[in-house]
Amino acid sequence: MAGIRYSGIIVETEAYRGFNDTACHAHKGPTTRCEVMFREGGFVYVYLTYGVHNMLNLVTEKSTFPAAVLIRAVEPVDGVEKMAVNRNVKNVEQLTSGPGKLTKAFDIDRNLSGIVATRGEHVWVEIPKEMPNMKIGSSERIGIDYANEDARSWKWRYFIYGNRFVSKYCPKK
């Protein structure tokens, strides 16, 4: 772990926000799992889904309004060779093109849930000085059949249109 730096460009996300979003873990109020969503924005929220996959989220908004952004795909930048080992996959486009894939590639699990993402330690986000020229697409969120009709209809999944490193649910051109 120590000395290894993984990085990537975020290319696909989903938003989960508030008490009316029945797809959001926090919509009924704080629980053991999603307690970190009831903090000020800037914390890391990681949980295990299907007993198999860790999901990486960044908490946003105020402590009175639970919200987080699920990181669904990144374009690998640093640590690509180690990611390939972690994933047992060679194709770079398959390394981090899904929320469960990227946590395995980056060696992120729920032990990291609750750490700060704003100090440049362990896990953090950097804003590029200059935003690249790109087209942002949006659509309904994936894998939330359990949510009500409103929540399912909200187009809160965002992705870089035509990017090679997005998940299978995005157009590649």
Next chain:
DNA sequence: ATAGCGATTGACT
């Protein structure tokens, strides 16, 4: 104490 299930993936037909 325990049933039911999931913000997914990979293997297989």
Next chain:
DNA sequence: GTCAATCGCTATA
């Protein structure tokens, strides 16, 4: 296209 994996969280009792 179908389906198993796998375990912690949530709700209910």
